[in-house]
Amino acid sequence: MTTHHRPHRAAVLGMPIAHSLSPVLHTAAYRELGLTDWEYGRYEVDEAGLPGFVAGLEPGAWAGCSLTMPLKRAIIPLLDEVSETALAVDAVNTLVFEADGRRTGDNTDVPGLVAALRERGIEKVPSAAVLGAGATASSALAALARLGAAEVTVYVRSPERAREMQALGERLQVAVRTADWARGAEALAGPLTVATTPVGATDAFAGQLTATPGALFDVLYHPWPTPLAAACAEHGATVLGGLDLLVHQAVLQFERFTGITPGPLAAMRAAGEAALAGH
Template identity: 65%
Template sequence: MPEQAHQESYTGQERGKRAAVLGSPIAHSLSPVLHRAAYAELGLGTWTYDRFDVDEEGIAGFLADLDERWAGLSLTMPLKRAVIPLLDEVSETAASVEAVNTVVFGEDGRRLGDNTDIPGMIAALNEVDVEAVDSATVLGAGATAASALAALTRVCKGEITAYVRSEERAREMRGWGERLGVAVRTEEWTRAAEGLRAPLVLSTTPVGATDGLAQAAPAVGGTLFDVVYDPWPTALAAAWNGGVVGGLDLLVHQAVLQVEQMTGRRPAPDVMRAAGEAELRARAA
């Protein structure tokens, strides 16, 4: 039940619209900070955005208990795939990677699923003037790597090489490439340092996974996109001699699109980024 899973007290006005981020664990999520900053900037004083710890077993019941005040939901692991059978419609973008991170409730009550991670990645790259590259490296595999491949279909004009830790992961990445219509070459993780020479390197790995590659950062690098945002910078990002895009940039741009879908109004990315940076500084202190 939503209120039983509530991580924060709900203080919004009854007439206001509601939104939230769901996942498990969820206490670390920056989404409330980003969305609330957007609401303040847009003058949506009666809107509230909370967070709920919800796992795969609880998502169906959570959705069933929502009323007409709810505008939408942000989803993180482990719900991005689990929610799909519970939706009335899934966007082509979300279907392409079998991952929904945004649910918007229509006026008729229909549940509409989308994935803003993919266009969020593209927007974050475009913000630093990366619009087209001849080749790219993806570090890691899994759901985030699949989204990275989908983003690269719009950015990379040539070969994509994925560095992974097992043959099973290699097969998965090649399979995602086939599904998305791009050729993906896979290499063993032990050779990942070679991939750092690509004009665009997307690291989709958890905290600490690329620390060993920091000493292999090229003297003159292309652009590194590291999806980690806390702690920041990662060892690889700190050692990088080129353009760097961080996980907070991704969070901001995907959240901008979520707010726009839920409210019908587009917030300023800089306002949300400033709020996220302030929160990360507070956590570090």
């Protein structure tokens, strides 16, 4: 398995970046497959600094970059080509430097969400709910569309966000209903709820569970479990966490950067679990 003909540098860019687990996951993949000449770093880059940073990367040395907040939208004008998935959700988390010099953008959060759910036996969902309406909620909506959801209820705080999610639903051909954030605990009675909000936002819902909840995908990974994830698990629900999403989207990035498939999912997950256990 030679990689000498390929560029072999990659990194995660964002601000703040110190907490990112991406270097741990990608480095574990290189180690697992004996890719000794590959390295994966991290760089603190904000929106203003992004064009200069990308322009300054040594041609031919870089395979790609992972992008986290606040760069997922800011990268788009700097690209030669953007995948349909990334365009639909207006977010690129994967920058690939093609052999011909073109910069292409993709979104591995959407297929990563789908892959994580399928790994747990959730292949199709007729309807679902999303808690929150930020960038991760957009990816969740696109993932739910791929899983066949005809209707998704989004629990939001602001009318503006509600309109944005309805517009995205139209593009994805999913009927989006919006509901008031305060009623979010109702969502959990449905077949699948994706919680996309920051730490603490859903804690109040944990004490409001009545019936047996459906599956919960909570995109947080630290601290874990969240009160909501713990409550759903106690009620016997299938629960997925942020590490599931992180690992599955990182495997897809690894495959794009290296050209090697399949990526070593188990090794990357074990590295992520070990890193979180050490927090």
